[in-house]
C-alpha cells in the first residue's frame with residue numbers, strides 16, 4: 001500500500017537514450033516480463049535492434065533499463081509504425097510508457113513522417129488508455145492480427161496519429 005511518505009517522494013524522470021544490440025539482454029527481460037507468452041523472441045528482438053530500419057529508445061532509471069519502444073520506418077514512406085512498447089511491470093504507471101511514446105513520435109517527426117500507426121490487442125486496456133490519452137484515433141478492427149501457438153488468433157485495433165512536421 002502506498003504511504004503518505006511514499007506519495008511525497010519525488011519519482012525521478014527516466015533518462016531516454018537510443019537502444020542498441022548491447023541492450024538486448026535487458027530488453028528481452030522487459031519484453032518477457034511485460035508480455036509473458038506473447039513476448040517477441042530473441043531473434044525477433046535481434047532483428048529489431050540490428051537489421052530493421054528502426055529506432056529503439058530505452059528508458060533508464062538508476063542505470064537500469066525500465067522500458068523500451070521501437071519504431072519502424074519504410075523507405076519512401078511518411079508513415080512510421082510503433083512496433084513495440086513495454087515497461088518493466090515494477091515501473092508501470094509512472095508515465096514511462098507515455099514519455100517513450102512521445103519520444104518515438106518526436107523521432108518520427110525528425111524522420112519527416114506525417115503519420116504514426118500501431119496495433120494493439122483489442123483487450124489491452126492499459127495500452128488502449130495510453131494511446132487514447134496520447135491522441136491516437138481512427139480505430140480500425142483488424143481481425144486475427146495476432147497468432148500464437150497457444151491462444152490461437154486474436155483481434156487487434158489499429159490506431160493512428162497525425163504528426164506535425166516542422
Ligand SMILES: CC(C)(COP(=O)(O)OP(=O)(O)OC[C@H]1O[C@@H](n2cnc3c(N)ncnc32)[C@H](O)[C@@H]1OP(=O)(O)O)[C@@H](O)C(=O)NCCC(=O)NCCS
Nearest residue numbers: 034085086087092093094095096097098120126127129130
Ligand atoms: C502499456 C504500457 C506500455 C503503459 O506503460 P506505463 O508506463 O505503465 O503507462 P503510463 O504510466 O505512461 O500511463 C500512460 C497513460 O495510460 C494509462 N494507463 C497506464 N496503465 C494503465 C492501466 N493498467 N489501466 C488503465 N490505464 C492505464 C494511464 O492512466 C495514463 O493516462 P494519463 O496520461 O491520463 O495519466 C505498459 O502497461 C506495458 O508495458 N504493458 C505491457 C506491454 C504492452 O501491453 N505493450 C503495449 C503493446 S501494444
